[in-house]
Amino acid sequence: MATYTLPGSNNFPNTEVVGESWREKQIAAAIGGKPRLDKEVEQTLPALLVPEPDNPYDPNAISVRVRGHVVGYLSKEDAARYRDPIHRIAASGHEATTTARIWAVVRKSYDNQGKARFFSSVRVALGEPHLLVPSNGRPPSAHSVLPWGGAVQVLGEEDHFDVLFNHVPKEGHGLAIVTLHKDVQRLKNGTEKPFIEVRIDGERIGQLSPTTSAHLLPVVEHLEAAGLHPAAWATVKGSSLAAQVTVQAAKATEVSDEWLHGSPSEFPALVAEAARYSVPPAYVEEETPDRNASSTSPSKGTTPGTRGSAAGGSGCLGLIALIPGILTVALVRRAVPKHRARKPSE
Template identity: 55%
Template sequence: MHLSLGQAARVLECVGQSPAKLTSGGRGVPRLEKAGTVAQWSLFGLLVLIVTLSSPAGFVLAAGIVGVMFLVRKRRRNRQVWEDSTWAGSPVSTAQGIAVPGFPMEAPAGHGAPLRLAFEGLAPISAVTRPRSLGEYRVSLGRSEWPNVEVVGEHAYSHAIKAALRGSGAPVAVRSDSEVEGVQVELVAEPDNPYDVNAISVRWRNQVLGYLSREDAIRYGQPIRRIIASGLAVTTTARIWAYDAGDRLQARVTVALPEPGLIVPLNDAPTGVTTLVPWGSAIQVLKEEDHFDVLFKHVPPDGVGLLLVSLHKAIHTLKNGTERPFVEVRLNGERVGELSNVTSAHLLPLLEHTETVGETALAYAQIIGSALAAQLVLHAAKATEISNDWLSAGPHPAPTLLPWTAAYDVPPAYNP
């Protein structure tokens, strides 16, 4: 990559260096640079002449060399024009920041070189209406967040994709590819979309990166619209890959989404002061077969669903009179199983804490079953995985959603 003198001077200023070194040796002086160019091409012409006269094959070789030189210079000239038009007009921050088109880069105090991008408070490249939300609902719920759902239409949103890449710390340059994972994105339903009333856009900082396919928009439409209608923003993570070909951007965006039935719970949270335990590794619930009469009412038609259960400290009294605490699992106030002694030991300190502060611990559980049997798999973080900040910031109530219904009224959000 080559920078113009003006661009290089701005970079040197930002890192606390003098731009004067750029003009050392006559660089930047028109008369001297012209003389140097003439001398360079004169020597090159003499070399080509010698090669041409040496043999017939030399003539072909010389013609090839000249052609390659002209192509290289043309490509470099076109790239320089693009860089000048894209970068040269961007203002430099007075706080030692290198300007990216529309996205100023800031440096921490005491450092000469900028270390991170700052995009806060910037308007989107194209104005997009965003439904007003009261909070955030993470549809991945802490599961393995490998992006598994393809986004379509990325070619129409190259500016936003470049902004998302830069905002996530991935450089974007001509003739090179960029990739970033774990990008926080929002899923926005667009009932006023003139092309598809079921459309769901994928947005980064209110900028559209693409859309779910028509099939996926229908599959995920019900739970996503329920969350939005409840006043919450639907968020997840995405992977973005792009290759800048100069005249166009090739991009691929994928988002992390579980099956539609595992996005929102089938039941509501119990009343009272509750706190939702962070998502953790899978824990098998024991003795749920003794409570099939309760679980059967919650098995969804497709056999897999998500539930909100409460966790309670209980006591087993052994024959010798010894008391052994364990964790009891309840669904809507009814017992549906318990955890083993080993697993209970990992959660009991947390339950003792929540009981002390007057809260009921809730957790997500996956129900799998049919008309014959059902089992529960709990997902709750262990006491050793809970941070002090999370404890002190409680309670953490479960999101409140509207009741299940066939359709939900969501605000218009489409803006071309």
């Protein structure tokens, strides 16, 4: 399957993954093994968001997989929100890829007879659902998409609203794929100032200022010399009255040599937008967690949305209060979640 790098995947991981407390083995494998006692480990790794239409607990389930291991799920609420764009990407034969931050530590648990327990937290970088796929298709000609970068304002878009109107999403904020073209402005004194013209689906929608253009021109010229059309992500904001566009592209100083000299980064083709998509089955039945490690471990295939940062339950907390002449002993029992009944098939 081809990789579909989600826009903004290089941003700080901001979306919490759930169910990770029941996947100690998988998370440990993803980070290269359990950390030593009291040694905190934090890693930033590529992660796949894999829809699981065959998940027996939730057909909207979206698992988070790192190095081939299911390290958790999007929450039930997030899975419902992100279902359409993630399902569309999967139905197109691509893997939705983003960045995950995994934190883990092993510490002694004083409410579990001092046994060492594994604690973990997983987060992924995710933009809003309507900012994951573009409103238009990829350029028909050979092209290469610049890496996602800081926002660069497009000028003169008010003169091309007749074109932009068709790309303003119902949410008022969305993404589009634009192409960048070198042009030259000739001043009255004969001086020539190069700048970048911005087009969407082959139609002009504005240009970048000469100063801003200077940051991107080396990359544009490099791709054009290779016979490729430079393309970039762009955000479109507006209404039925006006629209503004910002290009999200890395500057020449921010592009790696690996990207410059590698294969063209073409935008993946997507199936047409639809109410439902045909997504291949992907559910992986997990091994039942060790009951000795946790008194609240769920059965196989944790229901997406289960929360928790460490496996384990709790017992009684003894509270002793001394009052002059009286010894009062009270036992306060903290709530202990009951085990979910195992299904006959488990």
